[in-house]
Amino acid sequence: MTPDEFRELGHAAVEWVARYWERLPELPVAGSVRPGDVAAELPGAPPDKGDRLEGIFTDLDDVVVPGTTHWQHPAHFAYFPANTSGPSVLGDLIGAGLGTQGMMWATGPACTEVETVMLDWLADLLGLPERFRGGKGVIQDSASSATFIATLAALHRASGGAWRTDGVRGSFAVYTSSQGHSSIEKAARVAGLGDKAVRSIEVDPSSLAMRPEALRAAIEADRAAGVVPALVVATIGTTSTTAVDPLPAIGAICREFGVWLHVDAAYAGAAAACPEFRWINDGLDLADSYCFDPHKWLLTGFDCDALWVADPADLTRALSVLPEFLRNAASESGTVVDYRDWQVPLGRRFRALKLWFVLRWYGVEGIRAHIRDGVALAQRFAAAVRADDRFEVVAPHPFGLVCFRLRGEDDAANETLLRRINETGRCLLTHTKVRGQYVLRLAVGAPSTRTDHIDATWKLIQETA
Amino acid sequence: MTPDEFRELGHAAVEWVARYWERLPELPVAGSVRPGDVAAELPGAPPDKGDRLEGIFTDLDDVVVPGTTHWQHPAHFAYFPANTSGPSVLGDLIGAGLGTQGMMWATGPACTEVETVMLDWLADLLGLPERFRGGKGVIQDSASSATFIATLAALHRASGGAWRTDGVRGSFAVYTSSQGHSSIEKAARVAGLGDKAVRSIEVDPSSLAMRPEALRAAIEADRAAGVVPALVVATIGTTSTTAVDPLPAIGAICREFGVWLHVDAAYAGAAAACPEFRWINDGLDLADSYCFDPHKWLLTGFDCDALWVADPADLTRALSVLPEFLRNAASESGTVVDYRDWQVPLGRRFRALKLWFVLRWYGVEGIRAHIRDGVALAQRFAAAVRADDRFEVVAPHPFGLVCFRLRGEDDAANETLLRRINETGRCLLTHTKVRGQYVLRLAVGAPSTRTDHIDATWKLIQETA
Incomplete structure (x- = not known):
């Protein structure tokens, strides 16, 4: 690939990434593919002659995106955040x-x-x-x-x-x-x-x-x-x-x-x-x-x-x-x-x-604002959980993670609640066990998460419960 | 960083990479910086306020490039190749x-x-x-x-x-x-x-x-x-x-x-x-x-x-x-x-x-052509070494690596030869020991290496010897 060919495809790739980030809020947080679905879309062997990446962006849209759990989605509350950001991607590039x-x-x-x-x-x-x-x-x-x-x-x-x-x-x-x-x-x-x-x-x-x-x-x-x-x-x-x-x-x-x-x-x-x-x-x-x-x-x-x-x-x-x-x-x-x-x-x-790149773009103040946003959103969520008698918060939550469960319900009920929430594709939470009990985890931290993502997720949880 | 800000800086980063690749043949293969030179160019602490990456490409040119051993340089013959390529960079992006x-x-x-x-x-x-x-x-x-x-x-x-x-x-x-x-x-x-x-x-x-x-x-x-x-x-x-x-x-x-x-x-x-x-x-x-x-x-x-x-x-x-x-x-x-x-x-x-991305862009035929190019260039170099009585090839060389030394000279002479060649900045070779003797290693494999890089390097070695 010559530098000029790289320029052409590189600009298209930058555009694809930017567009992906713009589309993220509309995508289901976790793909709905079944095991083998992605592999079935790919040929069984590498091409003999190079295809010069013709159609690669369509393939990304049609094969990769539907098979992706969108860690950068504003309603990805699973595990812990795995932030990336524009400056980080540029540094990697x-x-x-x-x-x-x-x-x-x-x-x-x-x-x-x-x-x-x-x-x-x-x-x-x-x-x-x-x-x-x-x-x-x-x-x-x-x-x-x-x-x-x-x-x-x-x-x-x-x-x-x-x-x-x-x-x-x-x-x-x-x-x-x-x-x-x-x-x-x-x-x-x-x-x-x-x-x-x-x-x-x-x-x-x-x-x-x-x-x-x-x-x-x-x-x-x-x-x-x-x-x-x-x-x-x-x-x-x-x-x-x-x-x-x-x-x-x-x-x-x-x-x-x-x-x-x-x-x-x-x-x-x-x-x-x-x-x-x-x-x-x-x-x-x-x-x-x-x-x-x-x-x-x-x-x-x-x-x-x-x-x-x-x-x-x-x-x-x-x-x-x-x-x-x-x-x-x-x-x-x-x-x-x-x-x-x-x-x-x-x-x-x-x-x-x-x-x-990240430390220069954001500076100390920008990093602090990002951390404080995550913490504030988690505290907002915890306060909402506490205000609903059907739920309990089960552990201290000084950072961006809140662990909670249906009060007085067994593990199966909590597991069902989690599954039903996640099946909507509108958010993704995970679980853990605390003191032997099944609990739901909501981890805030994506830079694009805003108050309305938290409130909509809490509403969905309440309705599902 | 918004998607639009990413677009703007992303296009500039793609251009910077393409331009870096174009400039590579003119750069000295290994930087001439001394220990501490790069660190001395950087501030001692992160900025309080983000600088929005203003001047980042100038900093890359002024601080990073001079401190870089250019593994993608067509005359980087050190160690083994560490290929990258346009499609690989796009896939990473x-x-x-x-x-x-x-x-x-x-x-x-x-x-x-x-x-x-x-x-x-x-x-x-x-x-x-x-x-x-x-x-x-x-x-x-x-x-x-x-x-x-x-x-x-x-x-x-x-x-x-x-x-x-x-x-x-x-x-x-x-x-x-x-x-x-x-x-x-x-x-x-x-x-x-x-x-x-x-x-x-x-x-x-x-x-x-x-x-x-x-x-x-x-x-x-x-x-x-x-x-x-x-x-x-x-x-x-x-x-x-x-x-x-x-x-x-x-x-x-x-x-x-x-x-x-x-x-x-x-x-x-x-x-x-x-x-x-x-x-x-x-x-x-x-x-x-x-x-x-x-x-x-x-x-x-x-x-x-x-x-x-x-x-x-x-x-x-x-x-x-x-x-x-x-x-x-x-x-x-x-x-x-x-x-x-x-x-x-x-x-x-x-x-x-x-x-x-790499397998699609090149296809099986493109990959084979790349391997064969590297092998042919190494064999060309080995033949040149063999044709000069002052040198000997010290090991079989079926792939892209040739090990050679000054015939009948001691380790110090060979070590001096290597140092003087590398000091020119026009190529970079490394060494090893074979059967107890110090030998020079020339490893071909960068996709941009052509016959004239091999010939110029051999001429430099002959003249330095």
Whole structure:
């Protein structure tokens, strides 16, 4: 494809995306396709001769859009938001055009240094403690990978460095609350600890936050049994209900026992952009690593998880490999960062561009306005739920997520309610279980969501109930 | 950013990318920035008020471009190619605009099914054996991650399923040739086996391919010592020299001893698009998993590794997790694929779009022409090297990579030659060590590379020598 051919199709693609965003409010939030419907629309083999993308935009309209769950829809209230935005898409477009493979500083100086600076900008935006400032950050694909990296660094440290050469020898334990994300179990498993290594720590039944005294008891029991406590994962904003674990108390315990503390703020971390939410960082100066996902609530398209470590040498000591074909003068000078040693894969693309574009376009004020909009809409929804006796709000909701259910009804009734709401295609909510009960989750956060989307969704829920 | 604002800036971004591609041949291949130069050009904190991206294209020209190693430059002969192309960038642009998070079928039916079909298209393109056809493929970020996934599935199988719950208990070994990629060591390490678990199998000194009898001896020695042979990684096209391991013999040994065989064809796998290179697939019907990187030599921007497994249940049995908040009717029907259980991270973006765009634009014939161009240019270069008595070609070069050195000169002389060539900015080559000697690597593969780039580079090398 020549640059001129790219210009022509590129302008059409930009127009297609803009038009897609304009049409979004009219589309059903989740497609109504059945399994196999999309695949059936595609030929069984690649074309012999190129078709020069003739008809591609029609195919996108006819095959892809009907088969898409529209995460950017203003009434997509499922899971957590997976924001994207115009500036993010532009940053990705430039990055794709550059085609940089920034595995090392030498293979992408700008790719590396813009990333270092953007992670410092984010640390500034969120008011992170000093220990995470000044080149301590790196982009991972997701919070799952950040947790995995933290697990590896923790194992390396807990084993006195033997892990790197000898592997997992003896028993190690990982601690998280019963509300911790499934990626913590997965990280422990793929790190070779097995699911059994994960201790599910009891939560306070009201706040759903980890009980520090239960953490202490579990650590002490493991030590007494000859198990090495390697890692605690505390959560700021759990996936089920956005519960906030008490970091100061958890951090003190980790210090006392020499356990790596990783803080997973995948969704809620973005809220700290607003001074009124800075309290979520309390105790973060006791953490060894911290992550949140700009690709959730910070207007940056997937994938973009921001991970900070207090001592990046903990990562490089655990993860570095140095085959001859990657040796280069810049790396050996010791004056550059090679992010390949801060992650599991070798290659990496120029994801910092989209952060740069987003932070420039919106500025700190624009980001704060976006977070505050989401929170205000969620509080509006929660107030409406509370005002209707048929419903109850089942957990604290300081951010953009509200968990609620039909009061006094069984799980089946709530499940039916959710199914019927979603079947309308006018909104999409998901569910979880809280204290053993089936509850509905409404997560606000798309930049296009407005008061009328919230009110219309609440009306639909009331009528369906 | 409104759709109209996006249109305006989007058209400017498309123009910037097209213009960048047009300017590439005139740019020095590697920037001449020193460590810290790029970071010094950026403000220390994000702006309070958004700047609406004013001046962003000037900043890209002034800050990013000079700090970029231009992987898409026609004279970028370093490492392996990391192709991108117009259609790939368009596919990424559409994917970024959709903002789909396709962790499960339910959250992205089209994202999932287009991926399944594209992996079948690729299997067709490459002539992969039947065991990898019909929904056996998945996109990973990189071959590193594919190797890691294969390691995990192999451990699960070798442990009789105990690995998932109990972790790494006892001793397991991983085998690869002394020319295997560093990601194999890294995969073993992060899987909790430790670097010591990796057996570096001797190669034939001429072909640099794994010696099957040495593999057999290593497996037998481990078994005798109570170590469980878990995984063999054979390579089609090693990173140093593109050596091709003898799959039929290696596969037979893996069958005999019940060891998982993963085949890493990260770079060279793309060559099988051409019938004259189908021989690289010989023995692949004995493999449990296979991967290659469309983001290397198949015109598809990073990241896009294609991984196939003969039995996808090997992945889901090892990797599945099911928290309540991800339960959904489609998954429970058993009729859909949830790719989250085929990888380590949970989230995923719509990477199949770029494959669809690339395969449609070029067609099978266009892909073949691209591969053949790269091979022909490499052979032209090798012939030129051979015709000059001062140089020697040090390894077989069936694909697009040529390894060569100054004949009879020591490592320092060759290292100096490489440094001086690269300092001109007119081309970029890298190095490796072959049989203990420092050698230069010239890897062809960018779609814009033409005969005159090869000839000019060879002339520069001759003059510098």
